[in-house]
Amino acid sequence: MAFNLTRRKFLQTASLAAASVPLSKVVSANSGVSKSALDAKGTFGDKTVVGGICEMCFWRCQLVGKVRDGRLMKLEGNPKSIDNGTAICARGNAGVKLLYDVDRLKYPMKNVGERGAPKWKRISWKEALDECGTKLKATQDEYGPHGICVFPHGASAKYPMHYFERAVGTHNVSEASFFQCRGIRDTAYVATIGKAPGEKVDMPNTKVLFFIGDHLGENVHVSHIKQYVQGLQNGAKLIVADPRFSAAAAKAHIWVQIKPGTDTAYMLAIMNYLVQNKKYDADFVEEYTSGFEEFSAAIKEWTLEKAAKECDIPASQIKEVADMLADNAPNVAIHPGRHVSWYGNDFQRERALACLTGLLGAYYVKGGWVPAKGPKVKGVSWAKHDHGHEFDLNYDHEEDEKVYTNNPPGTPTDLIRDCAISGKPYPIKSCVVWGQNPMQTIPNQEKMKDLFRAMDFVMCVDVMPTDVTAWADILLPEKSYLERHDYIKKGTQWDLSKEHQQYISARMPLVEPMFERQDQVYITNELAKRMGHGDKIPVQTIEEMVDKSLASADLSLAKLKAEDGIHIQPGKDPYGVPEDFDVLLFNEDLDDNGHPGAPTYIPVEENPAGFARLLYGRAPVHTFNRSQNNIWLKNAMPDNPVWINNEVAAKIGIVDGDTVGFVNSEGVESTTTTTVKVTAGIRKDCVYMYHGYGSANPLMTIGVGQGVDDTSLITKLAIDPETGCHGMRNNFVKLIKNGKVLDLSA
C-alpha cells in the first residue's frame, strides 16, 4: 500500500481540514473514554476481595483476590478457611491466567461456516438467545423434549441441567463427572452401604492408608492432600497398588506393582485371607453387615496363590498387605478413589473396596471411612416434575427393565450417542453442551463427531474455546468462577480429630466480568422464556438463587461478605456407627438382576501382541483438559511425556527424551507427538501419560498440539455392565518414531 503523503505533509496542508470534517459525520457519539468529573484517581494499591471459590478443579478451595484498579493481581487461600486455609495449588494460583486468557470467549458467536470447521461471527445476545430459543423450541415441538440432549459439567451447569431435565423434561443428560469418572464408585457404594462415599476417609487419624490406583500428590486437592500428608506425618502406613511408581507409590511402605485390570482379584484374595484366617472384625460383621455367608462362599476360590498369578505379584506381598490391614483394623482408610471408570469391570472393584472396609470394621471409626457432619443448606433450582419413563433411554421397554440397573443420575453417554446417531428408538436433534468438552472427556471422538453431525442444532456455553466448541452453531461466553456468584461450599474442619466446626461459604465475584460474558441463570432463563417455560423460572438472578439458598441456613450474601466470605459455626462429632447402618456384603438385588451379588473379578482383555496398555492419570498442575491453555501451567508442565519401562525401551532403541507418536490397536494414530520418559517405575505391559494435553482446537493458542491427547487413542469402549459407565483403560498402543511403528513387547 502507498500513501502518497507523509503524516507531517498531510497535516501541514489545507487538505487535512477538507478531508477531516466529513469524518465526524460517520462517527458514533459514544466514546469509551470521557472527561472525568472527579480529580485524577491514580492507583490506590491492592484491595483484598473476599468470597472467591476456586473452580480450577472441582475441589473448590476458598479464595481471596488481591485486586488493583479492578484487575485481579493475585489469588490466595482465604485465611478464614478451615478447609484449604491460606493454601491453594498451582492451578488455583493460575486462575488469574484463565481469567485474562486472551483466547477466552468474549461475545456470543454464530458459526456461519460448518460444524467442525467453523467461521465465527460475533452476534448480539438477543440474536444468539433468539436463535438458540427458536431452534431448541423447534426440536422440542417437533420431536418432544427428549429430542434434546445435554452434556453439562461444573458448578455453572447445574442450573441449566435442572432446567432441561425438570422443566423441559428430557432424560438425555449425561455428565462426564459420572459416566466417565466417579459415578461407578458412587453407585457401587450405594449398593453396599446405601450412600455415595465421596473421598471421606479419615486420613489424618488412620493407621493404614490403602490406595488402589490413587495417586495423591499428582492428583492435588488441597484439603485432601493436607489430610493425606497429616496421616503420613502421624505415622500411618501406606499401601499403594499401581502398575506405576506414582507419587504415592514413592511414599508407600508397600508398593504393589499390580497388573492392570486385576485389582478386584487382589482385593478378593485379601478378603478371603481375612475370612479364612478369622482376621476380620467379627463383631462389626455380625452387627452391621448382611450376606456374610454368601459373600464368603463367593470369594472362597481367591487364594493368595491364585490372585498372585492373576495379578502378577507375590502371594507373600498380598498376605503382608492383608496382615497389615488386619493388625491395624478398624483404624484403616480404604480409599474409595475418584476417577474409577477404568476397565469396564469397575463396579465390582468399588464393591470390593466397600466390602473390605466393612470386613475391617472401618466405617465411622477414627481413621476409617467417616462422613463428616456438615451444615445443611438447601439448594434452589427448577422444580421437579414427573416426565415419566416412556422416552427414558435408561429403560428397556420391551423387557420392562432398566438397561443398566445401577446407573448414576442421568443417562449413560452411549445410550444417548447411539440413539442420536441411529435415530432409534427416536430422533435426538438438538444438543446443548455446557462447560463440558466431550471431545476430550468421552472416548471415541469419531462417534462424538457423528452425534454432532446428526443434530439440527448445537449450542455450547463455555469460558474457553475447547475442542467441542468447534462443533457449535451458537457459542455463548460464560462468566468464569472469578466473575460470578453461584456455588455454595460447605463442610467441616479438614482434620476430624480437631475441634468440631462447620463452615458455609458462597462463591462471590472477585472482579467484574469483562466483555459480554453472562452467567448461567441469565442464559437459562432467557432460553426458558423463548421455549415456553418462562412461568417455571425459579429465580430471576444468580444472586437471588444464592441468597435464597443461604436463607435456609439463616445467612445471606451480605452476611457472608461481612464475615470475610466464610461463616463458621460449631460442628458435631462424626464418629460412631449409625444404628441402621448396613453393609451389604452380598447384595440380593444385584443377584436378582443378574449381576454378581458378591464382589466378583471379571478379567479384562489381554494385550494384543506388540501392544502396551495405555494408562492415563492426572497431572498435578492440570485439571483434565480444562487448564491446558493456561500459560503458567503450560510452562510448569509443557507436555505429557509417556512413561515406558526401561527394559522395553532398551529393546526397541528408545531413549529418554525421544519424540514419539502412537498408533492404537484399532489403527488410530495420534495427531501429535510427545517425549519419552524411560523409567523402571512402570510395568513392561503398559505405558502411562497425563491426561488433558494435545488440544486439537487452534483457538487454544497455548494448548493446541502440546503433547498427546490420550482420549484420541481411546477408541475401544468398555461398558461397565451394572452402571453403563465407560471403561477407558482397555486400549493398547505401539509407538511411532520417525515414521516407524515400534512394538512394545513386554
Add this chain to the structure above:
Amino acid sequence: MSPADTSQDISRVYRFLAQCMEYPDSEWMHDDFFNVFYNFIGTLGATDEGVEIKRAIDGAKDALEDLQVEYTRLFINGVPHVIAPPFGSVYIDQSLQGTFAGNTLAFYREKGFDMEKHADLPDHLVHELEFLALLAEEQDHAGEEEFLQKLFRPWFRKFHIRVIDGAHHPFYRVVVQLIDLFTKEEKDGFQPNEA
C-alpha cells in the same frame, strides 16, 4: 489554519480511526461511511486501495457479514486462532489486563479522563484512539506524544504486523496502515511501503 483548527482536525481523524476499529454494525457501517472512507484515503493518495476495498464490498453476497467474520477472526476468537487481539497488554504482558493495561488507565486518569461503564478494557485500540482524539481536542500535544511513545507505539507496531500478515479482507489492512500513518513518529523516517 490555526493550531486549534489543526488539533480539531487531528482529533476527528483519531476518532474516525477508532470508529473503523469498532465491530462492524449496520448502525454505522453503511454507504455513507464507506463514501467518507474512500474519499479520505483518496486524499492520502491510496486510490488503488479504495478500489480494492470497494470491489470486496460490492462483490460480496453479504459485505457486512464478511467484515463481521473477518473482525471476529482477527480480533475476537478466530480460526485457526485469533490473529491480533487489539489490546496492548497482550503484546507487552502476554495477557489481558496486565500491568500495561493498568499503566494505560493510570495515564488516562492523570490527564483527567476515565473509562465509561460500558467501555472495553482501557488498552483496547479503540479506546486508545478515542483518548488520543480527546488529547488532540484539548491541544495537549505533549501528552499526545508521550502517550504515543510510551503506551501506544510499543504494542501497536506488533499488532500492525499481525494484521497486515493475517488479514484476508483489504479493509482492515488499510485501516491499520492508516492508524500507523497517523501515530508513527516522523523522526523514525516514514516509509510509505513499510508493510
